[in-house]
Amino acid sequence: MSVHDHRDMGWTRPAPGNVKVPSFEGVLAAIGNRVAAMVWDVENAYGRARSHDRAQDDPRFRIFLVMAVFSLVFLVLTLGAGHAALLADKGRVGAGSSRPMLTRGDLVDRNGMLMATNITHYGLYIDPREVWDRDLARAQLLEALPRIPARKLDRVLDGERRLIVASGLTPHERMAVHRLALGGVTFEPEDRRVYPLGASASHLLGRADTGGQGVSGAELAFNDQIKAAGAVGENYAISIDMRIQGVVENELAAAAIEHKAKGGIAVVADVQTGEILAMASWPTYDPNRPVAQGDNATLNRVTSAHYEMGSIFKSFTVAAGLDTGRADMNTLFDASQAFQIGKRRITDFHAKNKVMTLEEVFLNSSNIGTSRLAVEMGPDVMRDYFKRLGLLDAAPIELRESNRPTVPRKWDDSTLASLSFGYGIMATPLQAVAAYNALSNGGTYVPLTLRRGGNPNAKTHRVVSPETSATMLELMRRNVSRGSGGRANAPGLRVGGKTGSANKLVNGRYDPTVAVGSFAAVFPTDGPVTAKRYSVFVLIDEPGQYPRTGGFVAAPAVGRIADRIAEFLGVERKADRWFTATGERIPEFQDVEGDGR
DSSP states (O other), X not given: OOTTOTTTTTOOOOOOOOOOOOSHHHHHHHHXXXXXXXXXXXXXXXXXXXXXXXXXXXXXXXHHXXXXXXXXXXXXXHHHHHHHHHTSOTTXXXXXXXXXXXXXXXXXXXXXXXXXXXXXXXXXXXXXXXXXXXXXXXXXXXXXXXXXXXXXXXXXXXSSSOEEEEEEEXXXXXXXXXXXXXXXXXXXXXXXXXXXXXXXXXXXXXXEOTTSOEEEHHHHXXXXXXXXXXXXXXXXXXXXXXXXXXXXXXXXXXXXXXXTOSEEEEEEEETTTOBEEEEEEESOOOTTSOOOTTOGGGOOHHHHOOBOOGGGGHHHHHHHHHHXXXXXXXXXXXXXXXXXXXTEEEOOTTOOOEEEEHHHHHHTTOHHHHHHHHHHHHHHHHHHHHHXXXXXXXXXXXXXXXXXXXXXXXXXXXXXXXXXXXXXXXXXXXXXXXHHHHHHXXXXXXXXXXXXXXXXXXXXEEOSOHHHHHXXXXXXXXXXXXXXXXXXXXXTSOOEEEEEEEEEEETTEEEEEEEEEEEEEEEOOOSOTTSOOEEEEEEEESOSSSOOSHHHHTHHHHHHHHHHHHHHHTOOOOOOSSBOTTSOBOGGGOOSOOOOO
16 A cells, blocks of 8 residues: 555545534534544655655654544534533433423412422333343332332233333332342433422312323413423412411311311402412312322312302392492391291291391391392392302302302392392302402402412402492401301401301202301401401301301301411401400490301
8 A cells, every 4th residue: 555545544635615514513524624634634744754764753743643533532522512511402301312301380379488399200111022030020110119000010011012110200219110120121200290288288289290281270270371480490479378378278177177077168368459368178188199080189169169158148138238228237127027938938047036227137147137138129139249249150260170150040039038148049169259358348349369469450340339348347347246256256356257057958958967157257347448458268068066057167267267367467456346355255245146157
């Protein structure tokens, strides 16, 4: 071989060209061509040196050649690593991966407390063609990871292709399997949604699937916003205050267990902005653990369950009467005997057998009095106010689970009487909370929301006048001070509200042993109608022992909740007009005995 035959030595001089390649690959190609040309020139110089019998230059050129080659390799590797680390497509696992990483943002409460986040888990895959001893592999895998479905593991091991056996392995579980050193066993990362507070706020938060999509609750309601926040490395905050949420869940569970109830509901909201500060449904469940479909614990009773709620609807009837001018606080209603509508006789739970003012009708929770008022106002007025209060449509909120109510088809006198005290219509607790907020905030219906700071695009409308709202606040306060709601009082917080009790239909008849007890409250009730105040709603579903009325099963929980959350809300305690500083009633005002309805 001639020393001048460079092609036989494995080198060819690059062809000249002026094409510009702006991409990273083009830059590497240009560098390669340039170095190759330099090496060709060096080798040519080496050949010329030998032809002139300059052997002393041979080592120098060979050393230079080796250094040039290694320098080129190091440069290419460095540039490649930098490109992979800094310029690779965002969200890709690695240079050769096509699997996108999820970018779902963390869910936090209004104060930044973590409620939902992503943690890398792993999917367990097995290729049975690479498993040496399938029986041994089966036994070891089931011992290391007992939650693997045995039947699914058998199907995969008996197959002929790579399949997933289990998903959602924690790093600890992955390591336990990895230590087995089994052939054909591999893992793939999964960005899984987890809920560090376990069962707390589980119904409200909902869940997201392994594909990074919200499927229920706030995860679904704010799916796009949560993903957008995650894409820029930010959290997404909702209106819930986990301090208040914890109190509400604690008191609701205590009341439900004490009264051996089937279920329970509790909500705290800002009456001016519509923000939900706490939402609890009992029993609850842990979203981090699989729950069988149809499990009663997964139902969010706040949004999805319907109830005839009883006497809390008397607030809506009385408000309509006041707002239309059909009645005032001194208007008299004959409750000395049952109210007869056709063949139907309407009576009071604890009959007073006397003529009552509207105030007494409210404080004594008189079915007769509110029925007479509703029939006098007529179907058009009642339907109009129920519509304004949001009782005929699904409660507007971001949660997709908000259900429509079951409303009457005809609005005759008998139906109006039933509606006046909370029968004949099955509403959701969300509807009741939003309606009470409207009576408490100056008379404006403000849709409930889980957006921190309120929903700026919410469509509000006038329900009652500010004067009617002020009167209702005073009435609700008197009901706690002197009426059937006394067990809801919290010293110094000026709590007002209304009890509600209703029997459920069982086999076509109302059964007094299967009931619902509720209490709708607001505090503080003093100050202008535009002042900051908060609603508290508690419902106990099917308490298992007598008494089952709202004043006994729900009102005490409301009082305890208000007492415990007041400091978080900045509500100042003041001396009550009808209570001493220690919360005891002043004797001269104990003129009405609360019956708990």
